[in-house]
Amino acid sequence: MIDKLQQCIEKKRVNNSHSREIIYKILCESTECLSVAEILDLAADEYPKKISLNTVYRHLRFLIECELIFMIQDDLKKAYYCLYRDEVDIFEICPKCNKVKKIEINICDAMKTSEFITLHKKCQKCK
Numbered sequence: 001m002i003d004k005l006q007q008c009i010e011k012k013r014v015n016n017s018h019s020r021e022i023i024y025k026i027l028c029e030s031t032e033c034l035s036v037a038e039i040l041d042l043a044a045d046e047y048p049k050k051i052s053l054n055t056v057y058r059h060l061r062f063l064i065e066c067e068l069i070f071m072i073q074d075d076l077k078k079a080y081y082c083l084y085r086d087e088v089d090i091f092e093i094c095p096k097c098n099k100v101k102k103i104e105i106n107i108c109d110a111m112k113t114s115e116f117i118t119l120h121k122k123c124q125k126c127k
């Protein structure tokens, strides 16, 4: 996982950044899509210094440019970040609390040409 990040860093000729690595690692390990607030929370456990909001956005933009992660937005335009995987990603978004969750279901071939699919469905908590 970190290899892919390293390749992109070399290609783009940017400096290594420990905080960028942490953010990428957090997204690699998460099965759910994370908001910036959630990423910051998780990073606080792993990184001794406080990562500023600007830095997080900068790193996320970089990871998106590298096509390592992508962003989806809920109905309120709140952004969630997810790791890119080879298969089509399918998400459930709760219309009540807007929590985005990655799910695994079979999809028909017609849907496979999409980069990702979002379903609107109430989450466990809101049912």
Ligand SMILES: [Zn+2]
Binding pocket: 094, 095, 096, 097, 098, 099, 122, 123, 124, 125, 126
């Ligand atoms: Zn909900």
